[in-house]
Amino acid sequence: MSAPLKExxxxxxxxxPPAGRGAVRPGDRRGEGVVxxxxxxGFLALWAVLIVLPLLWLVLSSFRTxxxxxxxxxxxxxxxxxxxxxxxxxxxxxxxxxxxxxxLAISVPLTMLLGSMAAYVLARYTFRGxxxxxxxxxxxxxxPVFLALVPLFFMVKRLDMLNTYHGLAxxxxxxxxxxxxxxxxxxxxTLPTAVFEAAVLDGASHTRTFFQVMLPMxxxxxxxxxxxxxxxxxxxxxxxxVLMQPQSGDDPERYVLTQGLIxxxxxxxxxxxxxxxxxxxxxxxxxxxxxxxxxxxxxxxGLTSATLK
Numbered sequence: 001m002s003a004p005l006k007e008x009x010x011x012x013x014x015x016x017p018p019a020g021r022g023a024v025r026p027g028d029r030r031g032e033g034v035v036x037x038x039x040x041x042g043f044l045a046l047w048a049v050l051i052v053l054p055l056l057w058l059v060l061s062s063f064r065t066x067x068x069x070x071x072x073x074x075x076x077x078x079x080x081x082x083x084x085x086x087x088x089x090x091x092x093x094x095x096x097x098x099x100x101x102x103x104l105a106i107s108v109p110l111t112m113l114l115g116s117m118a119a120y121v122l123a124r125y126t127f128r129g130x131x132x133x134x135x136x137x138x139x140x141x142x143x144p145v146f147l148a149l150v151p152l153f154f155m156v157k158r159l160d161m162l163n164t165y166h167g168l169a170x171x172x173x174x175x176x177x178x179x180x181x182x183x184x185x186x187x188x189x190t191l192p193t194a195v196f197e198a199a200v201l202d203g204a205s206h207t208r209t210f211f212q213v214m215l216p217m218x219x220x221x222x223x224x225x226x227x228x229x230x231x232x233x234x235x236x237x238x239x240x241x242v243l244m245q246p247q248s249g250d251d252p253e254r255y256v257l258t259q260g261l262i263x264x265x266x267x268x269x270x271x272x273x274x275x276x277x278x279x280x281x282x283x284x285x286x287x288x289x290x291x292x293x294x295x296x297x298x299x300x301x302g303l304t305s306a307t308l309k
Contacts, residue, residue: 055285062279069274088279091267095253096260097283099165103256104233106169107176111229112222114173115180120210122181123188124196134185140178149242156243163254168243172233180225187221188214224299227292234288257284 061069062084063077089097122134152171153162161167191214199209215222237258244254255263261280268277292299 055289058278058285059282062275062282064275066272066274084275084279085283087273088264088276088283091276091280092255092260092264093257093280093283096255096257099254099260100234100256102165103169103172104230106166107172107233108226108230110169111173111176111180112226115177115225116184116215116218116222117210118177119181119184120188120214123185124214134181137178137181141182143178145175145238149238153242162247163244163251165254168240168256171239171243172236175239176229176233180229183225183228184218184221187218191217220298223295227295227299230291231288 057074060077063080063082064075068075068078118137122130122137156162156167156171159167161170195213195217196209199213204213235258236256240256240259244256244259246253261277261284264280265277
């Protein structure tokens with residue numbers, strides 16, 4: 001006698017987990033995203049306020065008088081007198097500005113040339129001592145400038161380059177090379193090898209391959225590190241203070257902007273002219289602010305391209 005047939009239940013998919021305390025609902029995820037966005041945007045807004053307000057206060061203080069600055073720290077200027085910038089320029093800011101431009105016109109291109117060549121060789125060629133040289137440059141980036149001020153002063157003095165534009169420019173190059181090599185080394189490693197091999201097969205020399213093929217491909221990285229070097233050397237104060245002092249009565253003053261602002265403050269004495277001092281700081285600040293705002297997208301592209309390739 002055959003066993004009675006039983007009806008088989010239809011196949012069903014996996015049973016969804018019960019909606020308990022451990023379950024994550026889509027609404028909860030959206031709520032977490034909203035909270036995170038509010039927190040991040042609020043932090044960025046606070047950061048922008050902390051940066052913009054001091055800069056705005058500095059520029060507005062250039063148009064105020066000493067009485068207005070002493071009476072109220074946050075009052076608006078009554079008379080918008082642009083002649084204060086002319087007074088600041090005539091009191092020495094123009095000479096300090098020219099000295100800074102001369103030094104950077106020597107140091108920044110030389111830093112970029114030597115740094116890119118060293119980074120390219122260390123990144124694309126294999127030879128004995130490659131990693132040792134690379135770590136040597138990296139160690140230089142971690143070396144504090146304060147530890148070398150005394151021997152650096154006597155070394156530059158022995159070379160008879162104290163209070164000279166080229167002497168300060170060479171010191172800038174030496175202290176900027178470690179960061180430049182470290183930054184460009186990672187960038188050159190991301191460049192496609194097939195382009196390099198094609199240039200070699202076409203008969204291009206190593207020099208021509210570097211300047212006409214690889215260097216144009218590294219333009220975003222070069223622009224980024226060039227902006228950083230320009231900002232760092234423009235705002236440098238310790239090295240010019242040590243190396244750009246007149247050595248005799250006949251030696252002319254070749255102060256850069258950071259030195260010149262301190263010198264301008266000391267020259268005022270008790271007869272202070274704060275608007276002129278604020279105008280001088282504004283003149284020193286505006287060029288670098290314009291440079292960074294003009295190339296901020298290129299800087300961001302150079303910083304992210306090495307990680308995206």
